[in-house]
Amino acid sequence: MVNRPGHRPQLQFLSRLAKRWTMSTSASAIDVRSAVGEFYRTESRRVFATLVRLLGDFDLAEEAVHDAFAAALKQWPTEGVPENPRAWLVSAGRFKAIDGMRRRARFDASLGELAERIEARTSASGGADLDLVEDDRLRLIFTCCHPALAPEHQVALTLREVCGLTTEAIASAFLVTPATLAQRIVRAKAKIRDAGIPYQVPSREELPDRIETVLQVVYLVFNEGYSASSGDALTRPDLSREAIRLGRLLLELLPESEVIGLLALMLLHESRRAARTSATGEIVLLDDQDRSLWNREQIAEGESLVERAMASADVGPYVIQAAIAAVHASAENAKATDWAQIVSLYDLLTRVVPSPVVELNRAVAVAMRDGPTAGLSAIDAILDRGELVDYHLAHAARADLCRRLGRTADARNAYKQALSLARQEPERRFLEGRLAELA
Amino acid sequence: MRYMLLCYDNEQAWKQAGAAALEDGMKEAIALTHDLDAKGQYVAAAPLQPPNTAVSVRVRNGKQSVTDGPFAETREVLGGYYIVDVANLDEAIQIAERHPGARYGAVEIRPILELPGLPKK
Numbered sequence: 001m002v003n004r005p006g007h008r009p010q011l012q013f014l015s016r017l018a019k020r021w022t023m024s025t026s027a028s029a030i031d032v033r034s035a036v037g038e039f040y041r042t043e044s045r046r047v048f049a050t051l052v053r054l055l056g057d058f059d060l061a062e063e064a065v066h067d068a069f070a071a072a073l074k075q076w077p078t079e080g081v082p083e084n085p086r087a088w089l090v091s092a093g094r095f096k097a098i099d100g101m102r103r104r105a106r107f108d109a110s111l112g113e114l115a116e117r118i119e120a121r122t123s124a125s126g127g128a129d130l131d132l133v134e135d136d137r138l139r140l141i142f143t144c145c146h147p148a149l150a151p152e153h154q155v156a157l158t159l160r161e162v163c164g165l166t167t168e169a170i171a172s173a174f175l176v177t178p179a180t181l182a183q184r185i186v187r188a189k190a191k192i193r194d195a196g197i198p199y200q201v202p203s204r205e206e207l208p209d210r211i212e213t214v215l216q217v218v219y220l221v222f223n224e225g226y227s228a229s230s231g232d233a234l235t236r237p238d239l240s241r242e243a244i245r246l247g248r249l250l251l252e253l254l255p256e257s258e259v260i261g262l263l264a265l266m267l268l269h270e271s272r273r274a275a276r277t278s279a280t281g282e283i284v285l286l287d288d289q290d291r292s293l294w295n296r297e298q299i300a301e302g303e304s305l306v307e308r309a310m311a312s313a314d315v316g317p318y319v320i321q322a323a324i325a326a327v328h329a330s331a332e333n334a335k336a337t338d339w340a341q342i343v344s345l346y347d348l349l350t351r352v353v354p355s356p357v358v359e360l361n362r363a364v365a366v367a368m369r370d371g372p373t374a375g376l377s378a379i380d381a382i383l384d385r386g387e388l389v390d391y392h393l394a395h396a397a398r399a400d401l402c403r404r405l406g407r408t409a410d411a412r413n414a415y416k417q418a419l420s421l422a423r424q425e426p427e428r429r430f431l432e433g434r435l436a437e438l439a
Numbered sequence: 440m441r442y443m444l445l446c447y448d449n450e451q452a453w454k455q456a457g458a459a460a461l462e463d464g465m466k467e468a469i470a471l472t473h474d475l476d477a478k479g480q481y482v483a484a485a486p487l488q489p490p491n492t493a494v495s496v497r498v499r500n501g502k503q504s505v506t507d508g509p510f511a512e513t514r515e516v517l518g519g520y521y522i523v524d525v526a527n528l529d530e531a532i533q534i535a536e537r538h539p540g541a542r543y544g545a546v547e548i549r550p551i552l553e554l555p556g557l558p559k560k
Contacts, residue, residue, distance in 0.1 A: 196531075
């Protein structure tokens, strides 16, 4: 079905680790306890993903994961770490869940039937089949990002179930109360159950559309971390890190060109993080950034991913945006940027995904290539159509071009307009600063 | 799982498409039901007469009222339904995508609440 490179080394690593522990009979209980803790960190989401398939229910699987690790804490120090710890954990979780259902069947007979069904459907070793297990992680991602779920539910569920973040951490990242976030997750799980959202990797025909939804969720998480939509801080780096981690996981499981493109795009944006804000937390625009602060390692990785993705037959919006970011990354300064190349990449992007925001970015690039007058007339053309009139960045870009043309009054008006629409504190301070300079 | 597919038609769009397109659409929908039947997924399906044939019945405090309508203000009106028996939501979505009305209007998918005690058919 899907190409899955990279899962064998992971398994080898695990069995090596297990062998080391089982062979060292002198290993203290404390060592084993910390090993269980380490396994929890690296493996609990995989074990969870497999248990969701075996048990057919998110909540049952979550409980089973905890029971399995509790059993490991109890048994491993005396019996040694099993040869295949992941399979052991899956099997223990499955057993505990079935056992728990049987005990509760005294009060609810339907649970007894359910336990029989699960036991009959899944053999004790069935959970350990390697191809199935690797697909479980993809199944989990596609289920959490199912288009039948609301976008904020997709994001909450993905961060909770795929990344294993706590409800509190996700709530604070999105500036909502833990109760609100918990409710989102409960509702999303209820919809998965009641609407019959399947736990499966979509069919070939459905795959492109469904990958798009998954990529949207990942990019939404990244952007919330890279350019928080509201609040005091400009960025929340932990969310961006999580999105990049998700991007890497997706690439490992599904090496499609847009998946490569999204990871490249995130890395190339992330590479500028240190240069995007001043020591006092103020915005520094791309043109004014100290490029020696850019993360060369992330740029190199992003660039090589862009090359790999551009070689594929059809080039999608994430690949093109990553290519644009790569052109910026390769320039020593704003002046030395290959603006003609950037404009032509925006032309391509406009053809693939026509959108006024893309046109706005193209207009800014045109201003760099042909001068502010050309850029300004491109922006005015968008605004004259009645589009982006409520988008603060359209007015901010317009203001900047007017300023460069010496049209101070027009610039002031446009900055004021932008200020009335901007919601993020650092952006507001930036616009106020520009406005003050023009006084 | 059983799902009901509620087909909301855009009457304006069908009118613009013309009588031949409407007839083709009907044929396509009938063919779809036979295909579902062959796969064991078909439970029931039917188009509905247009909304101007509708009657609403209410009983309040034991008193019944029968009124003309309702006439929805929206562009899309309930024009028919399917009941299908499939493995999961994705299979129901794939069927909805094949309904000709989905190209002009929308198909709403609702899982059926399996209420015990109803007569079996």
